[in-house]
Amino acid sequence: MKKTTKDNNQIQAKNSEHIQEILSQNLNIYRLIAENMYDAIYTLDTNVNFTFVNDVALKRSGYTRKWFIGRSFLNFVIPENKNMVQKSFKSVMMGKVVPAYELSYINSKGKSLWIEINATPLVDNGNIIGVLVVSRDITERKRNEEELKLYRNNLESLIEGRTAELRIANEQLQIEIAQHKKTEEALRSSEAYYRTIFHNTGTAIIIMEDDTTISLSNAECEKFVGYRASDLEGKRRAVEFVARQDLERILSYNELRRQDPEKAPRSYELKIVDRHGNVRDVLITIASIPHTNKTIASFLDITEQKKMEAALKASEEKYRNIFENAVEGIFQIGINGEILSANPSFSHLFGYKSPQEIMRAVKDIRYEIYADESQRNELRRLLDKQGFVRNFEVICRRKDGQRIWISVNIRAVKDNNSKFLFYEGTLVDITERKMIQDDLEKKSRSLEETNAALRVLLKQREEDKTDLEEKVLHNIKELVLPYIDKLRAGQQNRDTVIIDIVESNLNEILSPFIKSMASKYANFTPKEIQIADLMKKGKSTKEISTILNLSPRTIDIHRYNIRRKLNINKKKVNLQSYLLTLT
Template identity: 25%
Template sequence: MDLVLWKILLVDDDEDDYVYVRQLLLEASHRQFELEWAQTYEAGLRALQSNCYDAILMDYDLGLHSGLELIHAAVACKIQAPIILYTGRGSYEVDEEAMQAGATMYLTKKEANPLLLERAIRYAIEHKQTQAALSKANEELKQELEKCEQTEALLEVRNQSLWLSENSLRSVLDNSLDVIYRLNLQTRRYEYFSPACQTVYGFSPEEMMAMSSEETMDRVHPDDRSQVVITLPRIQAEGLGHLAFRWRKKTGEFRWLSVNLKFTRDAAGHWLYRDGIVRDITESKQFEAVLISKEKELADANEELEIINEELKSANEELLLQQESLRQSEERYRDLVECSNSIIMRADKDLNIRYMNEFGLKYFGYTAQELIGKNVIGTTIPKKDDAGRDLEAMAKDIVQQPGQYITNVHKNMRKNGELVWISWTNNVKYDSEGNVVEILAVGNDIYQLKKAEEALKVSEHRFRQLAEASFEGLLIHESGRIIDANTVIVKMLGYDDPSALIDRDLLGYVDPTYHKLMTKGLRTPFEIEVVHRNGSRIPVEVIAKPFVKEGQVVVAVLDLRERKKAEAALRESEAKYRALIQYAPSGIYEIDFRSKRFTSVNEALCQLSGYSQDELLQMNPLDILDEQSQRVFQERLTRWLAGEKPDENVEYRVRAKDGHEIYADLNVTFTKDENGKPLGATVIGHDITARKQAEAMMKAQNEAIQDYAKKLEQSNKELENFALIASHDLREPLRKIEQFGDQLAKSASPSLGETERDYLRRMQNAAARLNKMIEDLLVLSRVAIQGQPFCRVDLNRVARDVLDDLNSQVRKTGARVDHGELPVIQADPIQMHQLFQNLISNALKFHKAGEPPIV
């Protein structure tokens, strides 16, 4: 396979680096490279302008210029080749600067090897190609966006057309014979009625829109109202639905109305409108009533025909004629049955279904194939209903005792498992011996009726619970005779059972002083005294209102004994409160905005300001504040009147009578009347002059500390920059020793003797340790500034590394260095290395002359 040739430009002022990079590229096994070298910034810039390279390697330090400047120049010249910053500066900051300038990759000279260098060049070229593809895709996306904007313009034109169509639709609505309306579900007001409402409702559109939704509901026939109230929420939940009910017109006449409803939400799911289309179906309902009557007559006639059919079976001569007549009769009967809105079913004596009309099949959710021949138990009748009633036994009892089940009501079951209430009329057929052979049953859905009955029971139970749970005594009387009472009033009067009050005279439990007041039947609360069973008087608050039934009155009685006690306690508490304010250590006062005067001040305020109580009560409260504090007070009052909630605690400067200023923390609570006009304020003031003086001193000290911290931070930054520059300048020649030592070990190792190879290995190890030491010194300089977290340090390894570094000094002095098993500790490895090196080095330097040191 032919290897791809890549043309590479190296911009570096160090020829040793050029030689080293050329060697690394020669050792790369998967690519062929042609390397050109530019030794200066200017030569590199001229070479870049040819724009004929696959990739560019660029050093950071280029004499008077930097590699970053050359990267900026390359970007300005729109050089297509990717740029790799190839430098000895190994820091995150240099990496980040290079990427921001426009470099594709960052590679340190220390970590370079044939594989890594080839991979970096390959990744950079592929990244550049990917960027070019993305730029092309972005251009195509921009063109698509322009097309979308053109489409939006077309949509705007179509919206104009839709507006014209909406005006045409309103013209159709205004001329419709059906009433069309819209109810705003947020305001509960009607927003539109079509002109047809004058004919259907008897009211003009304006009169209908002036009504509330409750007023229109009140005109629904009482027999239909509960069904409408129950069905409306279900239709709203589903979004669409239909209602039929009777509605009282302006003339008082009730008309049947059919209403189709649609509910609309906004994007957040909130209900916006209820739209309705209303049609008068009174004539249709009247026709349905006539049709039902006719259907009943036909049903009666059909039963007579069945009896005749049984009699005609014995007449063989007339069989053919009777069969034809019977066929016609059955067709009429089947048409009648199939068109009925009732469930019609025939079952044998074992309760197996032999027939069910189409309405019944749809009602129960079955097809004829699924139901015919099946037993009613488990299909249309559950074995037990949800109340535990044994419906299987009941169904079998119908066959045994049909006379007791001419009509019966029980729960049935649809195919989906839903239980429904049905009222059944059963007609049993017998054979000649009097045995049951067939049951004909006609059923009607009474779910709504049952639901209404249950709702009424729940309502009555809820009313009774509310009455018993009330904290007030409740009783109902008719012409002064008590007919009902809750437990509270019974206990209040000293009795145990409501029967003690029933059918008794109400005034018998009222102090005679208030009899005349009670007979007036006042509907506003008034106070009286009622008579306890033991003869004591109980203060109560009474309100009387007419009850649902004419002539009956409901009376609510509130026991005031606890309130009276609380009022007395409140008066006592208020007296204590006044005394507490008067002698409180903080200044407390009240002001009246209308008179612009103090209304009350305590002794602490007098001591704080230096004024007497009489002097303060004659002053404007703002006069004790300086001008700035007066403006702050007025601003807070303005914000409070605008509905905002200003801070309760604000610092003010108070001017004492002798002229000196006092810092005070004032807690201000504003008050206003029922019309929103400001009345005044209650103020609690604390002297914070000493605290403000302490804060001023602390602020001055903090400013001095911050100034010192800035100087220390600048010094640390300069120290870190010096350490970075020093480490780079020291590591650059050391890196070349390592690199060329590695190349020498690769190329000349076979020709060297064991001693020369040992020297070479020691030279490489020493260079590596020196490089590590430079890195550690750089880290150590940062530790002094930033701190370094501890880690696990094996002191045995640290001791071996230090002895290896001091090997020549140990041989020179003839010293003996021994150490036992050292522990593994949590510490800074750099500092531990420096500690051991200092200790052993000092021991080797400072010892008795003529004696080899023992460490």
């Protein structure tokens, strides 16, 4: 009986050692999975305190493992996001599926980082004992999105001097997980722990045999290639999904990894093709599993980042062509007056052969290009006040010392925090236009002087005319009318009418009627003016014919012509009454 018990104990011991060996191997495999993941991993207890963090989390945050353990995860969260994080934690602890969400935090160096959080409950013997958190660094993606947004917002205006380059950080993940439990139960718990990570991380992960046959894959792989794990594991080779243009390179990497794993690249980009023929760009991180012929690989989809990179490149080429061939001078100036970038038109305008030459030669555009200090100060004042200036005209100095006039449009460029970056704008040569304007101004001044002289002459002429009229009127009154009085005193009866007419005409010369007729109706003949004057005085046709020694018929013809020239020939208007209104 004792022998049988001893044998049973030996068998149980061997079985236990065998199980521990298998669990230990599995633990090593899952530890390698964690070590080769792209993401940071940490676990939280039911009070949201850290119980485990991997090296990636330490490296990105800048804090030590001792600093993390026992500290609340909420210490990392900015105040406005704490409520959201607490709700998410409670939902996970209740076994609910919580979608991935994004957070920003400040690391130990004061740098702002963005992460994407995936949270999964940790289950032990059917009980939720905490939360497994997988966080992915999306800082570069956020930065790229901001850069693309900045390019789109500034398309009509001003041209970017450089293209933002997408850099995808590929960090080698090294995780050292101490074996906390030495018993078989601890090994089983560790295996379950890493299996949870493997199957619930947001990264596609596979384990491959020596010939790239897939021996293990997680759920994320189905999103990449369109096959479930049951259709991949042991049935398909990873190289079957590699795009044709990358296949030879990937096979050479695989062969190099067989010969010397240290010489083969651990991270690189390639294109894969899923079961539907869709092509996507991925970043792969791969490593050999020690003491086996297997390798573990994780995949990160960078298709959208590649598209953004291509869009940025195309945008840069488009606007670079506009920049290089624009007729206007285009420029970017630093805060100290240094030329950051310029197009050929800008350099040619100031007498330089190329943008490179003017950028080397001119150290401070404020003093070497702008020729007038007052204009320079006014430009700076306007920029400080309103941030932009349009059509500002200023005198500048060319390389050969020649002074030219330019019209400049310029604005201050600032970042999202309103911090000044540089000035940018356009300018055109308006020297010829200014010369034309100066010539026009000179001619205008000359015309004004001529007009002033003419006004003086016209005024003098009017004064002379008035003086002449006054002298004529004075002479008639003093030298003629007295003699009329003497004729009347010694007159015969037959001469009475003629003397009256002479006297009346002289008085009319002194009145405005005849002058008014002569000035307003230049088409009247002297005889018509004479007849109109007699009609105005109430003389009949017979009396007028006697006075002027003309026939009554001739007088009637003149009457008709007078009415026609006064535009009353078709109106029922008394001619004498109308002539009286012209006085």
